[in-house]
Amino acid sequence: MTAPPHEGRQPGKGRALPDTQRGMRRRNLARVMHAVSAEGSLSRAAVATRIGLTRAAVSTLVDELIRWELLEELGPERPGRVGRPGSALAVSGRGPAGIGAEIGVDHLAVCVVDLSGTLRARAVRRGVNRGRAPEPVTEELTALIRRVVAQAEREGLWAAGLAVAVPGLVARDERTVVRAPNLDWHDTDLGALLPGSWPLTVDNEANFGALAELWLRDGTPRDFVHVSAxxxxxxxxxxxxGLLRGTRGFAGELGHVPVRPDGPACPCGGRGCLEQYAGEEAVSRAAGLEPREDLVGLLGERAEQGDERVRTALQDAGTALGIALTGVVNLLDPEAVVLGGALTGLAPWLLPSLEAELSGRTAGPACPVTVSGLGPEGPLLGAAHSVVRAVLDDPAMVAERP
Incomplete structure (x- = not known):
């Protein structure tokens, strides 16, 4: 299901649509798309009732959306009822789709999501990206993108845009990675390195993970802190x-909140940052394990088997997370804290000490901590769905593409 469109805004840019007949038409096209998307299928009459327009006006809008391959007719809505049944509308399984990509420290991933939110193609390359120059990494990512796009095109889809999740700070231009300490990238213009044939958006992986949680998980509150690890x-x-971005777009850098000011040096230039106590590598060191593929799976397996060193490392990581989150909770008073990413697989051993810190340190009632069902897939899915939602928010952009 999808939320209502951002009234009067163009996707991704925050510019108000002009209050003219043309602007009103664009908004109404978006309202029709969101109404059908939210319900799965609706008749034209039902759409008119939901958005408060006449059936004639809705029919004209629907005809355009069908012509642009954004909606499709499924046939009679409820066969057998008295009177002439309406023709059921659904979001098209062909036409525009969102391409999501993720540049991780130890992997690259790409997926295609159609307008109904269905995952249609996916590709992953495992391998260390830390310390590699951006050019070879983006060349490999481009190859993955072209592979999944080709697969999608064989199914009648075409790329409406590309969104890339990265583990670092991204400038307001939505294409420049200002700083990614765990990749050792600085002032990297991904717009100059990735395919230029589609609209591009680059954002922090935690932001995309939070948006995926908001859009794809029923019951997610509208005010929460998302932790992705x-x-x-x-x-x-x-x-x-909506995302709280801050003046420069850098809000949310929880990993570099100091939990022990005299602690070990961090790649960001600080000392005692949360990542030095609760990041994957920090936990593996404390547990006496060598870095390897699927390290989280190994940590969970050892913890399940009762390995005390691993359990102690995870308990200490939960404590550090609780300390860092206490300041955030006291400052912002969110409805919940959501654990995502790799943390989801380790939640049984992290949560007790994390929740103990929060309940003992927060000024008000304890903030509930929930675990995302999206796991490590959140940032990738959030990236792809951001493109899909841009189309739903302004369907006319499809008709204006080159």
Whole structure:
């Protein structure tokens, strides 16, 4: 299901649509798309009732959306009822689709999601990206993108845009990675390195993970703090259903909140940052394990078997997370904290000490901590769905593409 469109805004840019007949038409096209998307299928009459337009007006809008391959007719809505049944409409399984990509410290991933939110193609390459120059990494990512796009095209889909999740700070231009300490990238213009044939959006992986949680998980509150972890730890703050980005777009850098000011040096230049106590590599060191593929799976397996060193490492990581999150909770008073990414597989051993810190340190009632069902897939899915939602929010953009 999808939330209502951002009234009067163009996707991704935050510019108000002009209050003209053309702007009103664009908004109404979006309202029709969101109405059908939210319900799965609706007749034209039902759409008219939901959005408060006449049937004639809705029929004209629907005809355009069908012509653009955004909606399709499924046939009679409820066969056998008295009177002439309406023709059921559904979001098209062909036409525009969202391409999501993720540049991780130890992997690259790409997926295609159609307008109904269905995952249609996916590709992953495992391998260390830390310390590699951006050019060879983006060349490999481009190859993965072209592979999944070709697969999608064979199914009648075409790329409406590309969104890339990265483990670092992204400039307001939505294409420049200002700083990614765990990749050792600085001022990297991904717009100059990735395919230029599609609209491009680059954002922090925790932001995309939080948006995936908001859009794809029923019952997610509109005010929450999202914690996403793999090699590093990212954070995102959602307030009233939107991301809190900060002046430069850097809000949410939870991994670099100091939990012990005299602690070990961090790649960001600080000391005692949360990542040095609760990141994957920090936990593996404390547990006496060598870095390897599926390290989280190994940690969970050892903890399940009763390995005390592993359990102690995870308990200490939960304590560090609780300390860092205490300041966030006291400052922002969110409805919940959501653990995502690799943390989801380790939640049984992290949560007790994390929740103990929160309940003992927060000024108000303890903030509930929930575990995401999206796991490590959240940032990738959030990236792809951000493109899909851009189309739903402004369907006319499809007709204007080159």
């Amino acid at each position: 793999e090699i590093g730890i990212g954070g995102a703050v959602v307030v009233d259903g």
